[in-house]
Structure formats: structure tokens, C-alpha cells
Amino acid sequence: MLTLYDAPRCPYCARVRIVLDEKGVPFETAVIDLDDRPAWLYDKNSTGRVPVLEEDGWCLPESALIGEYLDERYPDPPLLPSDPAARASARLLVFRHDDLARPYYALRRHEDGAGAQLAGALAGLDALLAAQPYLTGASFGLADVAYVPWILRARGLMGVALDPYPDLAAWLERLLERPSVAAELDVVAALT
The missing domain is CATH 3.40.30.10 (Glutaredoxin)
Structure with a gap:
């Protein structure tokens, strides 16, 4: 176990x-x-x-x-694409996750300029999602998993609005249809 x-x-x-x-x-x-x-x-x-x-x-x-x-x-369901280039792109997104995490934590610490930095990170994700339904491409995967906990916490704990990022907001709604992600809503709600 x-x-x-x-x-x-x-x-x-x-x-x-x-x-x-x-x-x-x-x-x-x-x-x-x-x-x-x-x-x-x-x-x-x-x-x-x-x-x-x-x-x-x-x-x-x-x-x-x-x-x-x-x-x-546990290969089923796969959370990385089978194509090597797409898999590498997904891994790169996970590797660059700090582009979101750094401003997120800076905003939690109330550092000057953190809100603008987080807005830039969210805008970057929004632009990526304008071209594809998931960060990994056509299907849900590890890149989506890498980012969604911070998006849920930014929205639920820090009141970060996703309205300026329609593609990011639509992505989050797609992810919340998955029981694995929806379960995190309860976790975040219990943190408040």
C-alpha cells in the first residue's frame, strides 16, 4: 500500500x-x-x-x-502524451511552473508588485489555453495537474478573479468536471 x-x-x-x-x-x-x-x-x-x-x-x-x-x-489513464515532442512540452510546462508559483507566494506575502506579476503569469496561461483545451494539449495531463492547485487557491483563498482570463476560466471549469480536481474544492474550502 x-x-x-x-x-x-x-x-x-x-x-x-x-x-x-x-x-x-x-x-x-x-x-x-x-x-x-x-x-x-x-x-x-x-x-x-x-x-x-x-x-x-x-x-x-x-x-x-x-x-x-x-x-x-500506473499507465492507465496516461497523463503524459505519447508523442515525444508533446511529452517534452508538457514536462517543460511543469518545469516552468515557478513562473506561476513565485508570484502566487509573493502575493500571499503581500510583496510589492506581486499582483501584477501574478496577472502576467495568468495571462500567459490564458494565452496558451486559447490555442488548446488543456495545458498538455488535447487531453488532461500532468501539466494541468501541476497548475490547477495554485489556481484553485488563488481564486478561493486570495480572491483572485479569473474573469480577465476567459480561456483560463473555461479550462478550470473543464477540470472541475473531473472528480479528482473537484475534490480539491472541498480541501480549499476547509482552509478558509
């Missing part, structure tokens, strides 16, 4: 929950208090961060790596 070391407020953990739900993989959850991390967590991940996925004593940290591992281990 897989164990996910998880924290509900952590969007990186949300990525892993979404992938596990998409794959229909059973798992146990060990909830970590991020304000009082247990010392043993550092044995599972030397940084003390979550998420960490554990199976038979083997631990894997980092949500992007966990997502790819789960996609390879």
Missing part, C-alpha cells in the same frame, strides 16, 4: 492527490502539520517537505517526480 505524507494546505500535495485519484490508486494518508513537522519526516525527505510518497520503505519526494513515477507505474 502506498502512503502519502500530505498536508491539505500544500498545493504540491494536491498535485499528488489528483494524480492518485486519476489513476484510481488506493493509498493511505499521513497528515503532516507543516507548523510542527515531526523529526522523522526528515528521514523520509531530507528537506522535511511534503509530499512524500512511500512504498515498502522506499520514499520519493517532489510532486513533479511523484506524478511522473505514478504515470509510469
Whole structure:
């Protein structure tokens, strides 16, 4: 049985929950208090961060790596495109996720200019989604999973309006039709 070391407020953990739900993989959850991390967590991940996925004593940290591992281990449904170029493009989007995360966290810290930086990141996603229904291209995938937890939290916890980004808003509505993503609405609502 897989164990996910998880924290509900952590969007990186949300990525892993979404992938596990998409794959229909059973798992146990060990909830970590991020304000009082247990010392043993550092044995599972030397940084003390979550998420960490554990199976038979083997631990894997980092949500992007966990997502790819789960996609390879449980290939149905696939969350990366089969075409190598499209797969590389999806991985590049995941790799560049910090273009959204940095301004998101800066806005949470009330840093000067953070709102404009986040607006720029959202506009970039909106432009990409004007050309295709999902960040991964024609179908839902790991790139979508990489971004949606921050969009849900920006909208639900920080009141960021998506009206200026119609293609991004439509993408979010498509994603919310998936039970794996819709479940995160309840998680975000419980954080307020």
C-alpha cells in the first residue's frame, strides 16, 4: 500500500492527490502539520517537505517526480502524451511552473508588485489555453495537474478573479468536471 505524507494546505500535495485519484490508486494518508513537522519526516525527505510518497520503505519526494513515477507505474489513464515532442512540452510546462508559483507566494506575502506579476503569469496561461483545451494539449495531463492547485487557491483563498482570463476560466471549469480536481474544492474550502 502506498502512503502519502500530505498536508491539505500544500498545493504540491494536491498535485499528488489528483494524480492518485486519476489513476484510481488506493493509498493511505499521513497528515503532516507543516507548523510542527515531526523529526522523522526528515528521514523520509531530507528537506522535511511534503509530499512524500512511500512504498515498502522506499520514499520519493517532489510532486513533479511523484506524478511522473505514478504515470509510469500506473499507465492507465496516461497523463503524459505519447508523442515525444508533446511529452517534452508538457514536462517543460511543469518545469516552468515557478513562473506561476513565485508570484502566487509573493502575493500571499503581500510583496510589492506581486499582483501584477501574478496577472502576467495568468495571462500567459490564458494565452496558451486559447490555442488548446488543456495545458498538455488535447487531453488532461500532468501539466494541468501541476497548475490547477495554485489556481484553485488563488481564486478561493486570495480572491483572485479569473474573469480577465476567459480561456483560463473555461479550462478550470473543464477540470472541475473531473472528480479528482473537484475534490480539491472541498480541501480549499476547509482552509478558509
